[in-house]
Amino acid sequence: MKILCVDIGTGTQDILLYDSEKELENAYQLVLPSPTMRVARAVRQATRERRPILLTGVLMGGGPCQWAVEDHLRAGLPVYATPEAAQTFNDDLDAVQAMGVRLVSEDEAARMGDRVVHLVLRDFDWEALRRAFEAFGVPLRPDGVAVAVFDHGAAPPGYSDRRFRFDYLAQRLAEHRALTVFAHRGEEIPAPLTRLQAVVRTVREAFDGPVVGMDTAPAAVLGATLDPRVASWRQCLVVNIGNFHTLAFRLREGQVEGLFEHHTGFLDGEKLDRLLGRLAEGALGFEEVFDDMGHGALVFEAASMRPEGVAVVGPRRGLLRGSRHPVYFAVPYGDMMLAGCFGLLCGFAACYPEFAPLIRDSLQGAPRPAPWEVER
Numbered sequence: 001m002k003i004l005c006v007d008i009g010t011g012t013q014d015i016l017l018y019d020s021e022k023e024l025e026n027a028y029q030l031v032l033p034s035p036t037m038r039v040a041r042a043v044r045q046a047t048r049e050r051r052p053i054l055l056t057g058v059l060m061g062g063g064p065c066q067w068a069v070e071d072h073l074r075a076g077l078p079v080y081a082t083p084e085a086a087q088t089f090n091d092d093l094d095a096v097q098a099m100g101v102r103l104v105s106e107d108e109a110a111r112m113g114d115r116v117v118h119l120v121l122r123d124f125d126w127e128a129l130r131r132a133f134e135a136f137g138v139p140l141r142p143d144g145v146a147v148a149v150f151d152h153g154a155a156p157p158g159y160s161d162r163r164f165r166f167d168y169l170a171q172r173l174a175e176h177r178a179l180t181v182f183a184h185r186g187e188e189i190p191a192p193l194t195r196l197q198a199v200v201r202t203v204r205e206a207f208d209g210p211v212v213g214m215d216t217a218p219a220a221v222l223g224a225t226l227d228p229r230v231a232s233w234r235q236c237l238v239v240n241i242g243n244f245h246t247l248a249f250r251l252r253e254g255q256v257e258g259l260f261e262h263h264t265g266f267l268d269g270e271k272l273d274r275l276l277g278r279l280a281e282g283a284l285g286f287e288e289v290f291d292d293m294g295h296g297a298l299v300f301e302a303a304s305m306r307p308e309g310v311a312v313v314g315p316r317r318g319l320l321r322g323s324r325h326p327v328y329f330a331v332p333y334g335d336m337m338l339a340g341c342f343g344l345l346c347g348f349a350a351c352y353p354e355f356a357p358l359i360r361d362s363l364q365g366a367p368r369p370a371p372w373e374v375e376r
Contacts, residue, residue, distance in 0.1 A: 001358055003348055004142040007216060007340030008123050008149045008199070009034055010063050011243040011315055015129065016341035017142070020358050021374045023365070024333045024342070028138060031337050035123050036065040043068035046117040052078040056109050057121035058198040059087040061149060063244055065121075073100040080104050080112070085121045087194065091154045123149055123199040126206035144352070145203050146183075146212040146344035148219045150245060153192040166261065166286075166296035168192065173298070177255040179225075182218040183347025186211030210355075214347045217247035217261070222346050223339030224313045225254065226363060227330040233308040237276055237325075240339070241314035245295075246272070250279050250305060257301040260284055262294035269319050276325055280305050313339040 003018040015030040033041075043065065046053045053072065066089050069079055079101045086096045086103060097103060104112075112118070124147060130140045155164035168190070172181045184190070186200040196213045203211050220240040224230055230238065239248040246267055250258040258279055267275075275297075278284040282302040289297045311330040312320050315337070320327050332342050345363065349356040368374070 001144070001355065002142045003144040003146060003345065004140070005146045005341035005344040006124060006148070007219060007344060008061065008147065009216060009242055010036060010061065012337070014337050014341055016338055017133065017138070018345055018362070020362055021368060022371060023368045024362055026371050028133070029335065029338055030132060034061070035125065036061045036063050039065035039119055039121060040068040042117070042119050043072055047072045047075055047077060050077060052080065052116045054109055054112050054116040054118045055079065055081040055085040055121055056106070056118065057085045058202060059084060059195055060121045060123040060198065061195065062088050069101070070099065078102060080109065080116065082106055082109055088121055091194070092157060122202045123195070124202045126203070142209070144210040144212070144348060144355070145207050146214065146348045147199055147203060148214045148216040148340055148344055149195050149199050150216045151193045151195040154194045162290065162295045169259065169261070170298050173256055179218045179222040179249070179256065180347050180350035183212055183214040183351050185351045186213060189213050210352055212344065212348045212351045214344055216340055217242065217245060219343035219347060220313050220340040221247065221249050222343035223332050223341065224311045224330040225251070226332040226342050227311065229328060230309070230311040230330050235305050236307045236309050236311060237280060238311045239276070239320070241312065241316040241319055243315055248276060248279060252305070257305070258282065258284070258299035260289050260294065260297035262289055262292070264316050266293050267319060269322065272319055273323050273325060276310060280307055
């Protein structure tokens with residue numbers, strides 16, 4: 001069985017082509033620029049050339065691409081967008097128009113032709129991935145696809161998207177305390193998770209097999225717990241320090257006892273150390289994080305915990321170098337950047353129990369033949 005796992009972040013998209021006949025360490029993997037970084041580059045090039053841009057496609061991750069569009073507008077250059085693509089910047093299309101973006105229909109967009117730089121927005125690009133793998137003689141024919149994105153959700157008008165995002169985390173954990181609760185079959189994505197729905201629709205345009213969608217941060221944390229050292233801890237903290245967001249979980253025997261989520265740009269090592277300490281103590285409150293422009297905090301167990309370790313993954317994990325806590329930089333299957341993909345495998349197994357024994361066997365490191373014995 002082969003599963004294409006794609007963990008889409010703000011800086012990179014991390015890709016694993018899982019093959020049940022190979023050790024995980026021998027699975028093919030890529031770390032590439034994120035979709036939002038690719039779009040941002042294209043927008044900046046159009047700005048340098050003083051050309052208008054047209055955005056079509058679907059809602060995708062913002063951040064860098066939105067900042068580039070705002071710079072384009074400040075340069076006095078037009079930006080046109082279809083309504084669904086425009087939701088990349090805000091679910092409220094009035095707010096998008098207030099930015100200066102001009103909304104156009106699909107028909108109007110089709111008539112613009114070469115007078116604009118046409119950029120298609122999407123978090124998942126099957127054709128680009130197919131070409132990348134096939135350039136090395138690897139046909140992309142997976143039996144399943146698992147994809148992770150960060151989704152604030154479509155908050156009601158006037159409701160904080162940070163609070164709305166944290167409401168989703170709390171609601172999922174109210175049902176079950178395992179991290180796999182953040183993985184969903186493609187057809188069961190909650191309605192408010194519009195970005196996750198959009199990326200699953202994009203996958204479905206090229207693939208008609210089993211699809212799983214999951215939140216990026218819990219996927220990375222779940223992947224970190226597969227590191228043998230982390231797996232041996234009964235009680236611990238696990239932190240994913242992403243380029244844009246930081247999420248920390250307090251775990252006891254794999255079950256969530258508390259968490260907080262913040263914007264990485266608002267953190268330094270000292271503040272992150274303090275928040276981790278308060279999470280371990282069971283004393284961290286929602287407002288303490290939310291009022292500092294984070295998403296919030298939630299503690300299910302108020303009793304203080306003495307963690308056996310603090311496992312850290314994510315591209316900005318260097319924030320915790322020199323921490324006062326017992327920090328360990330987790331490397332599941334020898335690759336920290338693929339932690340989210342390994343978490344996606346766990347999420348896929350949870351959503352499709354019929355495949356769980358095969359995936360679990362791989363995750364537990366059962367011996368496999370050498371790669372050249374498999375590919376004949």
